[in-house]
Amino acid sequence: MNASGNCIWDSWSESEDEEDIEILIIERRQYKMHERLDHFNKWDDIDFFRRFRFRKETVANILELIRPKLFRSRNITPMAKLLITLRFYALGTMLISVGDFFGVCKTTVCLVVRRVSSAIASLRKDIIKMPDSDEEMAEASYAFYNLAKFPRTIGAIDCTHVKIQSPGGDNAEHFRNRKGYFSLNVQSVSSANLKFLNIVARWPGSCHDQTIFNNSVLKMKLERKDYKKYIVVADSGYSNTPYMATPLLECTNQVEQLYNESIIRSRNVVERKYGVWKRRFPVLSLQMRIKTETVQDVIVATAVLHNIAVDFNEEIPPNELEANIPPIESFDVARIAPDNRNNVRTELLAGYFPALLQSNTSLNTS
Incomplete structure (x- = not known):
């Protein structure tokens, strides 16, 4: 997202198929802020596990391990960044689908998944x-x-x-x-x-x-x-x-x-x-x-x-x-x-x- 609030294309995201080309050529429009749910507290233990493949206690521990490595953002909490990434791992689907689940744009999901994955991977020497x-x-x-x-x-x-x-x-x-x-x-x-x-x-x-x-x-x-x-x-x-x-x-x-x-x-x-x-x-x-x-x-x-x-x-x-x-x-x-x-x-x-x-x-x- 740029300074004017427009959701712009990130070159890291999915390759330029027909859908992506369409995104590039359409006139930019004002990005609408969607409701962002607190998924950590919204779901009970069973539903949370099914959506994110981990129990809440484990997710909280993972967050503490990577928190110092996460980039700062005024709009997305560290927990939301981790859950976005876990949801992508659990779905293996289009990035835009993950964004819709969290009320963020596709570009944001691209950035979050890339940086959080890098932060988790950096734990390799201590865990693998x-x-x-x-x-x-x-x-x-x-x-x-x-x-x-x-x-x-x-x-x-x-x-x-x-x-x-x-x-x-x-x-x-x-x-x-x-x-x-x-x-x-x-x-x-x-x-x-x-x-x-x-x-x-x-x-x-x-x-x-x-x-x-x-x-x-x-x-x-x-x-x-x-x-x-x-x-x-x-x-x-x-x-x-x-x-x-x-x-x-x-x-x-x-x-x-x-x-x-x-x-x-x-x-x-x-x-x-x-x-x-x-x-x-x-x-x-x-x-x-x-x-x-x-x-x-x-x-x-x-x-x-x-x-x-x-x-x-x-x-x-x-x-x-x-x-x-x-x-x-x-x-x-x-x-x-x-x-x-x-x-x-x-x-x-x-x-x-x-x-x-x-x-x-x-x-x-x-």
Whole structure:
């Protein structure tokens, strides 16, 4: 909104389709102030949760974390800014629809979502982090061991695609994935209790999972043994190494079958985490019609919020049928050729899993 009260176009907002062009060419008109409701106090706990995907107590705590990072505004309260952003995450719809819900113009929603997403994403270093002390690593490994008896594991790694609008330009086709739509290929590591331990949200949809990992800080830390004897588990789209274990493509004996059953059940946490994450924030499953740079902030911000939801024991939101959220898509990632040289899989198959089989220990935990 400019000084004269007119609602003007913000270049960050949705790309120029027919509706946007129409906005640009029509004569400016005096912006009418709409009634702005106090949504925090208007709704009871159940209705508030359905609309914003969090309980009021959790939202109040999130606000205190980002309040120093929010921009000042005379017309919109810090709580309203946060709720506007959460409503956008919960709907994944046109920005103007979110504005209508709050009685603000589309340009205001653009600005608020962009800046609040950036503020939430800035909490990443404190809320999304790998275990770094001996005690934390041992605790993480014990949690994975309780899942399916897979040893020395502190995280499960995998990628998922987040739909975006074509970014345009000469490199636009780099963002088109094997399913034919534009996306970012997001890599993350999951804990046993479905929290984000690491996230990379900057690679176009055409990139292979292994390529993303090869260029990540996480690989550097694993190679220099920052996590000591501990490892991560992955699917067959990744290489076997001394710090990463993947399933066997074929099993020829009981030991190998036991190994595959254990690693598949351990790795499954990252798939479950993606399911919960995208169910809580439907914007991740629906095509985001905002700038790619801001999509990256939204992805990281929702990952931060997901971890906060886990810490505050938030319920998983109901599956809203009216949202028409598509199911989580599975990609047939090109399998990496097996490597029988020095790697953690060979080590575990030679010692740990034969002993586990001989002890007749069930993978089912009590």
